[in-house]
Amino acid sequence: MAWYNESGKNESTVISTRVRFARNLADYPFTGRLSSAGATEVIEKIKEALPEYSAINFSSLSAAEAQAYVERHYVSPMFTDKRLPRVLLTGAGENVQIMLCEEDHIRIQSIVAGFDPQRAFDAACGADDKLCSKLKIAFDTDLGYLTHCPTNLGNAMRVSAMMFLPALSMLGRIEGLSPGLNKLGMTIRGMYGEGSRAEGNIYQISNSGSLGVSEADVIKNFTDVINRVSELEEKARKSILEGDTDKLTDRVYRSLGILKSAYLLDSDELSKRLSDVRLGSALGIIETVPMCKLTELSVSAQPATMILSGEGLDNEVARDKARARLVKAVLEASK
Numbered sequence: 001m002a003w004y005n006e007s008g009k010n011e012s013t014v015i016s017t018r019v020r021f022a023r024n025l026a027d028y029p030f031t032g033r034l035s036s037a038g039a040t041e042v043i044e045k046i047k048e049a050l051p052e053y054s055a056i057n058f059s060s061l062s063a064a065e066a067q068a069y070v071e072r073h074y075v076s077p078m079f080t081d082k083r084l085p086r087v088l089l090t091g092a093g094e095n096v097q098i099m100l101c102e103e104d105h106i107r108i109q110s111i112v113a114g115f116d117p118q119r120a121f122d123a124a125c126g127a128d129d130k131l132c133s134k135l136k137i138a139f140d141t142d143l144g145y146l147t148h149c150p151t152n153l154g155n156a157m158r159v160s161a162m163m164f165l166p167a168l169s170m171l172g173r174i175e176g177l178s179p180g181l182n183k184l185g186m187t188i189r190g191m192y193g194e195g196s197r198a199e200g201n202i203y204q205i206s207n208s209g210s211l212g213v214s215e216a217d218v219i220k221n222f223t224d225v226i227n228r229v230s231e232l233e234e235k236a237r238k239s240i241l242e243g244d245t246d247k248l249t250d251r252v253y254r255s256l257g258i259l260k261s262a263y264l265l266d267s268d269e270l271s272k273r274l275s276d277v278r279l280g281s282a283l284g285i286i287e288t289v290p291m292c293k294l295t296e297l298s299v300s301a302q303p304a305t306m307i308l309s310g311e312g313l314d315n316e317v318a319r320d321k322a323r324a325r326l327v328k329a330v331l332e333a334s335k
Contacts, residue, residue, distance in 0.1 A: 004299045007292045008114015012282035013230040015162040019120040022147045022156040023106040026136040030148040039084040049134040053089040067304035160206030167236030169201045200271035252280030265324040
C-alpha cells in the first residue's frame with residue numbers, strides 16, 4: 001500500500017517520515033561529470049545488484065508521468081531532468097524507492113505515513129545493505145560515504161518529516177522557528193524540499209548534516225526536534241481555538257462545504273481548503289473525515305496525477321471540474 005493511503009503515528013502534525021541514503025559507485029565520476037554512456041553503465045550495474053526491484057525508465061516518461069512521481073514524493077523535482085539517463089527502482093511494497101543518477105548515483109529512500117523514523121530507516125537499510133554487499137561504494141575512512149554535495153558526507157543519511165503546521169503559520173511563527181532549528185542541525189523547507197513552497201501549511205524538516213555523527217544519533221536528535229515542533233504546534237492550535245472558537249469553527253465548516261459542493265476546484269484552493277479541514281479534524285471540530293483520506297486527496301488531486309487519471313484532463317477547466325467531483329466523492333464516502 002502506498003504511504004499516502006495509510007494512517008500513521010502522530011498524523012495530526014506529521015504527515016509522513018522519510019529516510020534517505022546517498023551512495024556512489026567508486027569507479028565512476030559523480031553525476032555532474034558523468035556522460036550518458038557512463039550513467040547507463042552505472043544504472044545497469046545497480047539494476048543487476050537488485051534484480052527483485054522494478055525499474056522505471058524516466059527518459060521514456062511524459063512530463064505528466066514524471067511529475068506524478070514528484071507529487072507522490074517518490075522522486076525529487078531534480079530527478080525529472082532528462083540530461084542523463086535516469087531510472088527509478090521500486091520495491092518492498094512501494095515503501096522503498098531508489099533514484100539512479102540524480103545528484104548522486106544512488107538515492108535510496110523509504111517514506112512511511114505519520115511519524116516513524118525507525119520504520120523508514122529499517123526499510124532503507126535493507127536496500128542499502130544489499131547494494132553495499134554487491135557493489136564497490138565510494139567510501140573514505142575519515143569522510144565516510146563520498147557524495148556529490150559535501151553536506152552529505154559522513155553517513156550520508158537524511159531523515160525528514162513532512163509536517164502540518166497551520167497554527168504556527170497562522171500566528172506568524174514559522175520564520176522564527178528556522179533559526180532555532182538551524183542551531184539544532186535541522187532545516188525547514190517547503191512541501192517538496194529545497195526551493196519549494198509550503199503548500200497547505202505543509203513543511204519539510206530534515207537534518208542538515210551527517211558528518212561525524214552516527215545514524216542512531218541522527219535519528220535521536222531528529223526525533224527530539226520533531227516532537228518539540230509538534231508540541232509547539234499543538235500549543236499554538238490550542239491558543240487559536242481558545243482565542244475564537246466560533247471563528248475557527250466557521251472557517252473549517254466553510255472550507256468543508258466548499259470542498260463538498262464546488263463545481264470548479266483548482267489545486268491551490270484545494271490545498272488551502274484541505275488545510276482548514278485537516279486542522280478541524282485534528283481539533284475535533286469535525287469528526288467525519290479521516291486524516292488518511294485528506295492525505296490521499298492531497299496526492300490524487302494534484303495536476304499531473306489528475307491528467308493521468310482520464311482523457312481530456314490536460315485541459316485546465318476540465319481538470320478543475322474533475323478535481324471537484326473527485327474531492328466530493330472521497331469526502332462523501334468518508335461519512
